Amino acid sequence: MTAARLRQFWADLSASFWLRPAVMTVVAVLLAEVLVRSEGAINLPSWIEGWVYAGGAAGARDVLGAIASATIGVAGTTFSITVAALSLASNQMGPRLLRNFTRDAGNQYALGALVATFAYALVALRSVHEAEEEAFVPQLAVSVGLLLAFCCVGVLIWFIHHVALSINVDRVVALVHADLASALAALPRRGEAARPAHEPAVPDMSSAPLVAPEGGYLRVLDDAALADWAEEQDAELRLRVRPGDFVFPASTIGEVTPAGAQEQAQKALRRGMSLGDSRSVEQDLEFAVRQLVEIGLRALSPGINDPFTAIAVLDRLGATLCELAGRTLPDGRTLRDGRLRLERPATDYGGLVDAMFHMLRQAATAQPAVMIRLLEVLAEAAALESDPAHQGALRRHAALARDAALGGTEDAAACEAIAQRHALVLAAPAAGGAEEATRRR
Structure with a gap:
């Protein structure tokens, strides 16, 4: 995977709604397991011991069960609020802005905190034993569960405030402008990337067409990788598409000189292009x-x-x-050692x-x-x-x-x-x- 496509993959992954909640849930499960296994092995300061849960197994089960049921219920509520906000944004500001809401880190962290607390409570709950000969109450884990529950109350209050701000049109406009x-x-800056005055052409002027490997919006075009390939093959690529264009399947999207490099150019083009269902x-x-x-x-x-x-x-x-x-806006030309290796359309002023x-x-x-x-x-x-x-x-x-x-x-x-x-x-x-x-x- 080329650097440009890797950057696009990371951008898409960061924008996904599930990534941060999933990571937080895994961390919460591991934390619960660590606290259960370390019960009695940690010496706490005296001022903290007064806040540690000191009840029995039945009380611990009730507390952890209440935390689990409450947090998963509130998580469903927050998800419903998010869906309602997305619907409102789609109707008033356009469906293409939904990505700005789904990638909002605040929404993801809020949902992640609730789901993670739910998973934490379940893992801690399974370790509580009531048998007299093997009674075990993870007091430290129950105490941390209570602390997480109080944090979730604060997260819920903050989330309502955050959603109210996020559907404000001025804030949405500011976020799009920030991108x-x-x-x-x-x-x-102008003058930082001066072009050489002479750009010798490839000696063999015969050319062959290049076709699109598939259809979709061109999201990423790795100019540097394509230019490096052209330099290695002593070739020149001329494309007719730019990032943001819709590419039709099997359509001619450029040409390569010399014509003998057509097969290798098709492979390089497949590696250097990233097509998708939407623009980026x-x-x-x-x-x-x-x-x-x-x-x-x-x-x-x-x-x-x-x-x-x-x-x-x-x-x-x-x-x-x-x-x-x-x-200076990119002009679509990529040179190597003073020779034009890649040329494509580019957005001008x-x-x-x-x-x-x-x-x-x-x-x-x-x-x-x-x-x-x-x-x-x-x-x-x-x-x-x-x-x-x-x-x-x-x-x-x-x-x-x-x-x-x-x-x-x-x-x-x-x-x-x-x-x-x-x-x-x-x-x-x-x-x-x-x-x-x-x-x-």
Whole structure:
């Protein structure tokens, strides 16, 4: 398994709802077994001995049985609350955001604490003997079980508070933006990865097509491993797909030069690609952007009509553009020793901005407040952007937003505010001034 696919596997495993509860349950079972076996072998301080359970076997059975039955019942309640929260999030913010709830460590730890306490109580309960000649009461294990039960009460109170916060739309928007910000933070600064001026081509220009090994969304593409293979074979790979694209089974997704390396290239491609049923944010910046846009679009739908949520989405999109200023997006080319070994499509700045604002602008045409905020966001991003091409993309969207907003409202005050915000975008500093502003950040 390549490094990129291993990273994707770990991300999927961490996002699974069962991992942390399963680990906590195993730890609780081992803890109960250790405490039972060490009964009488541990000398506790005198101030702790007063808190240790000192009842008989019948009392120990009642206590552990009550803990087990209560925690498993509460665990079922927490699971029901989680399902209700997921349903609410799916209806109001989109089904693609469910992954953010299932991978929430707080939900997993809360469920894990209850299930682990249940398993602990069962293991400790099986060690209690009532026979007079072999009576055994694991007093230390029962005491720890009581402590875990009180901790579960606190966990339940915290969990209710946490669920109430997690379905807050502002918090959901912030969490999605955090994923996007972490992906942007991994991008190099402009000038850190300069391309060589000369890229000699592979001498043998004959090529052969490469077909998809299976169908699904391309979640991970291990560029480094594919480029290393191409260097070893003195070949060149040109792909037509990028992470986030849907790959159709047996479709042509690229070509390899020379043609004689086709069979080995197919094997390398199978190892270097990870396909799945859904998109992933690991290598797909547009996916996180579209998650934010989906929240905004649902907020602007006639059934919800919540422009404030759409404005919150625009704020986060603007923050993303500001974080992107001064950074370089991958161009899809991977070189080895100055020679191009892998070339594939990549998300460029214009495409990312299109994904951010096209659909929101179209949905918010009749919402002057949202359109005004969109123009303000574009003005802030243009003020920090040092690339003339990037500034051009922002000004193009500003012109589209201005025209759409003026056509969607007849309110004189709104039209004046729209014109003023559009002027702010046009007044953004030139490339040199924007570069100085970026350095000051």
